[in-house]
Amino acid sequence: MAATPQSVPESPAEVADALRQAAYLADDSTALIAFLAQRLGKPVLVEGPAGVGKTELAKALSRSTGRELVRLQCYEGLDEAKALYEWNYRKQLLQIQATASARDEDSSPVGMGEIFTEDFLLERPLMKAIANPDPVVLLIDEIDKTDQEFEAMLLELLSDFQITIPEMGQISATTHPIVLLTSNNSRELTEALKRRCLYLWLDYPVREREIEIIRLHAPEIDEALAGRLVDVVEMVRELDLKKPPSIAEAIDWARTLILMGADDIDEKTFRESLSIIIKHRTDLDLVAEKIVPRLGGANGSS
Amino acid sequence: MADAPSGMAEQILAFCEELRSEGVAIGTSEIQDSFRALEIVPWTSSVDFKEALATTVAKSPKDREIFDLIFDRHFFRATEHAALEYAPEAGEGRKAALSEQARDDLSMEALAEAIRQAIAEGDESAMNELARLAIEAFGRQGEGSGVVGVDMQRIRRGLGLSPSGDTGGDAESDGERLDRDQIARFERQLRRELQRQQIQRQGQLPPARPLSELNRSLPMRGAQDLAAVHKAVAQMKRRLATLGHDPRGAKRGRTVDVRRTMRSSLETGGVPLNLKYRPRRPRKPEIYVLCDVSTSVSSASTFFLSVLHALHDSFRKLRSFVFIERISEVTHVFEEERDFSAIAEKITSTGGVADISGYTDYGRVWTEFLTDVSADLGPRSTVIVLGDARTNGRPPAEDVFARVADRANRTFWLNPEPELYWNYGDSVMSAYTPFCDGAFECWKTEHLEQFVDVVASGKVETSQSTARKYTSGHRY
Numbered sequence: 001m002a003a004t005p006q007s008v009p010e011s012p013a014e015v016a017d018a019l020r021q022a023a024y025l026a027d028d029s030t031a032l033i034a035f036l037a038q039r040l041g042k043p044v045l046v047e048g049p050a051g052v053g054k055t056e057l058a059k060a061l062s063r064s065t066g067r068e069l070v071r072l073q074c075y076e077g078l079d080e081a082k083a084l085y086e087w088n089y090r091k092q093l094l095q096i097q098a099t100a101s102a103r104d105e106d107s108s109p110v111g112m113g114e115i116f117t118e119d120f121l122l123e124r125p126l127m128k129a130i131a132n133p134d135p136v137v138l139l140i141d142e143i144d145k146t147d148q149e150f151e152a153m154l155l156e157l158l159s160d161f162q163i164t165i166p167e168m169g170q171i172s173a174t175t176h177p178i179v180l181l182t183s184n185n186s187r188e189l190t191e192a193l194k195r196r197c198l199y200l201w202l203d204y205p206v207r208e209r210e211i212e213i214i215r216l217h218a219p220e221i222d223e224a225l226a227g228r229l230v231d232v233v234e235m236v237r238e239l240d241l242k243k244p245p246s247i248a249e250a251i252d253w254a255r256t257l258i259l260m261g262a263d264d265i266d267e268k269t270f271r272e273s274l275s276i277i278i279k280h281r282t283d284l285d286l287v288a289e290k291i292v293p294r295l296g297g298a299n300g301s302s
Numbered sequence: 303m304a305d306a307p308s309g310m311a312e313q314i315l316a317f318c319e320e321l322r323s324e325g326v327a328i329g330t331s332e333i334q335d336s337f338r339a340l341e342i343v344p345w346t347s348s349v350d351f352k353e354a355l356a357t358t359v360a361k362s363p364k365d366r367e368i369f370d371l372i373f374d375r376h377f378f379r380a381t382e383h384a385a386l387e388y389a390p391e392a393g394e395g396r397k398a399a400l401s402e403q404a405r406d407d408l409s410m411e412a413l414a415e416a417i418r419q420a421i422a423e424g425d426e427s428a429m430n431e432l433a434r435l436a437i438e439a440f441g442r443q444g445e446g447s448g449v450v451g452v453d454m455q456r457i458r459r460g461l462g463l464s465p466s467g468d469t470g471g472d473a474e475s476d477g478e479r480l481d482r483d484q485i486a487r488f489e490r491q492l493r494r495e496l497q498r499q500q501i502q503r504q505g506q507l508p509p510a511r512p513l514s515e516l517n518r519s520l521p522m523r524g525a526q527d528l529a530a531v532h533k534a535v536a537q538m539k540r541r542l543a544t545l546g547h548d549p550r551g552a553k554r555g556r557t558v559d560v561r562r563t564m565r566s567s568l569e570t571g572g573v574p575l576n577l578k579y580r581p582r583r584p585r586k587p588e589i590y591v592l593c594d595v596s597t598s599v600s601s602a603s604t605f606f607l608s609v610l611h612a613l614h615d616s617f618r619k620l621r622s623f624v625f626i627e628r629i630s631e632v633t634h635v636f637e638e639e640r641d642f643s644a645i646a647e648k649i650t651s652t653g654g655v656a657d658i659s660g661y662t663d664y665g666r667v668w669t670e671f672l673t674d675v676s677a678d679l680g681p682r683s684t685v686i687v688l689g690d691a692r693t694n695g696r697p698p699a700e701d702v703f704a705r706v707a708d709r710a711n712r713t714f715w716l717n718p719e720p721e722l723y724w725n726y727g728d729s730v731m732s733a734y735t736p737f738c739d740g741a742f743e744c745w746k747t748e749h750l751e752q753f754v755d756v757v758a759s760g761k762v763e764t765s766q767s768t769a770r771k772y773t774s775g776h777r778y
Contacts, residue, residue: 028349032353032354032357033353040335042335047362089565093564096571096572185363191327195329195361198357199361
C-alpha cells in the first residue's frame with residue numbers, strides 16, 4: 001500500500017500487484033482496465049453474473065490506492081434527493097425565521113442567496129464523491145436496478161465529473177475519482193451510458209485462479225482439497241440453478257471445511273455443508289440429484 | 303500514437319468499420335477512447351492491445367463475441383497482407399527457423415505427446431510451433447489436401463485429440479487433463495497456420511466475408527437458448543412491473559410527501575402551495591399465462607414452455623395454464639420441479655388437457671377459464687396467451703374471450719406463427735386481436751425481446767390490432 005491517493009500507476013502489472021496486496025487477485029484484463037481507468041480517468045462499467053467479485057473489485061481498488069470508498073447502492077425508485085444532494089429544509093426554515101425576526105417585519109423578505117448555500121446542502125453519495133478534497137473511489141452498485149431516468153441523470157457526472165444544482169450552479173470535481181458501476185445485467189443499459197464507460201466483463205475465474213483466491217482467503221486449506229472444492233463448485237455452477245454459488249460462498253465453504261476438519265469432499269461432508277453454497281430449496285434438490293451421485297463415484301474410484 | 307508503426311491508426315479505424323458493419327454500435331468518442339487507451343498501453347503485447355481495444359469499443363457480452371471473431375480475422379488478414387507485400391520469402395525463413403533436428407526426430411506419437419503437453423500448459427507460442435510441425439508432418443505423408451477444413455479434420459484425427467471428459471478417463475491425473483477450451487485454442491492455431499500457408503501458396507488473400515448468422519450466434523445449444531429466454535423474461539419482469547398501471551384513478555389515494563412539500567414550499571416563503579406526492583411504488587403484477595400445447599404448435603411448444611419456465615423464475619404471482627381441448631393449471635408443476643426437461647415431461651404426461659381428439663378447442667378453453675379463474679382477475683392482472691389461434695373449425699367464442707380481456711388489466715397474445723399466416727386456414731386470430739392490448743408473432747428469442755421492447759415503450763400496436771384497437775379504459 002505504498003501508493004498515495006494522488007499517484008497514478010505506470011503499468012497494468014503495477015495495478016495487479018497493488019490489487020494483490022489488497023487481497024484481490026485480478027486477471028490480466030481486469031488489471032489492464034483498472035489501469036486504464038486510472039490513467040484515462042474514465043468510469044468503468046463492470047458486468048457479470050452475481051458473486052464474481054464486482055463490488056469487491058471496487059473495495060480492493062479503494063484499499064490499494066488508499067482512497068476512500070464512496071458507495072451508492074441503487075434500487076428501484078432511487079431519486080436524486082437520495083443520490084445527489086438535498087436541501088436541508090429544516091435548517092432553511094429556521095434560518096428564514098431567525099433572520100425574519102431579527103430584521104423585524106418591515107424589512108425585505110429573505111433572499112434566495114441566503115438560504116441556498118453550501119451550508120444548507122445535505123451531501124448524498126454522488127455529491128460527496130465530487131466535493132471531496134481527496135480523490136475517492138466511487139462505487140455505483142447495481143445500476144441496472146434503477147430506471148433509465150436515473151441513468152440519464154448520471155451522464156453529466158460520468159462524463160464531466162460535475163453536478164449542476166439549479167440554485168447554485170455547477171459543482172465540479174476538484175480531484176478525479178475512480179468510478180465503478182456494476183450491473184448484474186438484469187436489463188440493457190442505455191447506449192449513452194455505455195459510451196461513457198470502459199467495459200469490463202467479469203466472469204467466474206478459471207480453475208487455477210479460483211484455487212489461488214480460495215487459498216489466499218483461507219490459507220489453512222491444503223492444495224488438494226482446494227482443487228477438489230473448486231472442481232465441485234464448478235460442477236455445481238454448470239447446473240441451471242436459481243443462484244449459482246459465488247466466489248465468496250466458495251471461500252465460506254472452504255473455511256467451513258477447515259472447521260469441520262474434512263480432508264476430502266465425500267458424500268457425507270458435501271451433504272452436511274451443502275447449505276453453505278446452495279441457498280434455494282429447489283436448487284438443493286437439483287444438486288442432491290445431479291452432483292451427489294457423481295461425488296460418490298469419484299470418491300469410490302480414488 | 304507517437305511510436306506506433308505507421309498505418310496502425312488506419313488499421314484500427316478499418317477494424318472499427320468492420321465491427322460497425324457487423325452491427326456493433328461504435329461512436330466516434332469510443333474510437334477516440336481506444337486511441338487514448340492504446341497510447342498508454344504497451345501495445346506490443348497482443349493481449350494488452352486486444353483487451354484495451356475491447357474495453358473501449360465492445361460493451362456487451364454479445365458485442366465482445368463479435369469483437370473476438372472480427373479481431374482475429376482482421377488482424378490476421380492485416381499481418382498476412384503486410385507479409386505478402388514486404389517479404390515474399392518470409393515463409394521460407396519461418397520454415398527454416400524450426401530446427402532440423404526437431405523436424406527429423408519427432409515421430410507422430412512424440413508429436414502428439416508434445417502437443418498435449420503444450421496444450422495442458424497453455425503455452426501459446428509452443429502451440430503455434432507445434433501446429434506448424436504437425437501440418438508439415440502430415441504434409442510429408444502426402445496427405446495435405448489444400449483445403450483448410452479437410453486438413454484440420456485429418457490432423458485432428460491423426461493426433462487423437464479429444465477432451466478428457468469424452469473418454470471418461472479417471473486414470474488421468476490433473477496434469478494431463480485437457481478440456482475442450484484448451485483443445486479449441488490449439489485448433490485455432492492450427493487453422494490459422496493452415497490459412498497462412500494457403501495464402502502463401504496462392505499469393506493473395508481470400509475475400510473478407512461478413513460473419514454469417516450461424517457464426518454470430520455460436521454456441522447454439524439448448525441451454526444457451528434457455529438462458530437467452532431467461533434473460534429476455536428478466537427484462538420483461540421489470541417492464542411489466544412498472545408499466546401500465548396508471549390508467550385507472552391515477553390521482554386517487556396518493557400520499558403527500560411531507561419532506562418534499564416542505565422543501566418546495568421554501569420557494570414560496572414557507573407556504574406549501576404545491577403539494578408533492580410520494581412516487582408510486584410499482585405494484586406487483588399478477589400474471590396469467592395460457593399456453594397452447596396441442597400438436598399444431600408442437601414445434602413451438604418447447605419454446606413456449608421455456609418461456610413459462612423463465613417466467614416462473616421471475617414472478618412470484620404467476621399462474622400458468624396449459625390447454626388443448628380443456629384448460630389445466632400447471633403452476634404447481636413449476637413450483638415442484640426445477641429441471642426444465644422434467645417439467646416438460648410432467649406437463650405433457652399428466653397435464654390432463656387433451657380430452658378426446660387432441661385438437662385445440664379455444665371456445666371451451668375460454669369458457670372454462672372464465673368460470674374457474676376469472677373471479678381472481680382484476681386491475682392488476684396481465685393475461686398472456688401463447689397460442690396459434692387455430693380452432694380446428696370449432697367456434698372461437700370471441701365474446702367469452704372479450705369478457706376475460708375486459709376483466710384483466712392487459713391482455714397480450716403471442717402467436718408462434720409468422721404474421722403472414724394469421725387468419726389463413728382455420729386460424730381465427732382476427733377474432734381475438736380486437737380484444738388484446740397487443741398481438742405479436744413470437745417464435746424466436748428476438749421476438750420475445752421485441753415484445754418486451756414494445757410493451758416497455760408503451761406503443762402497443764401491431765398492424766393487426768391498430769384498426770380495431772380495444773379502447774375501453776386501456777390507455778398507453
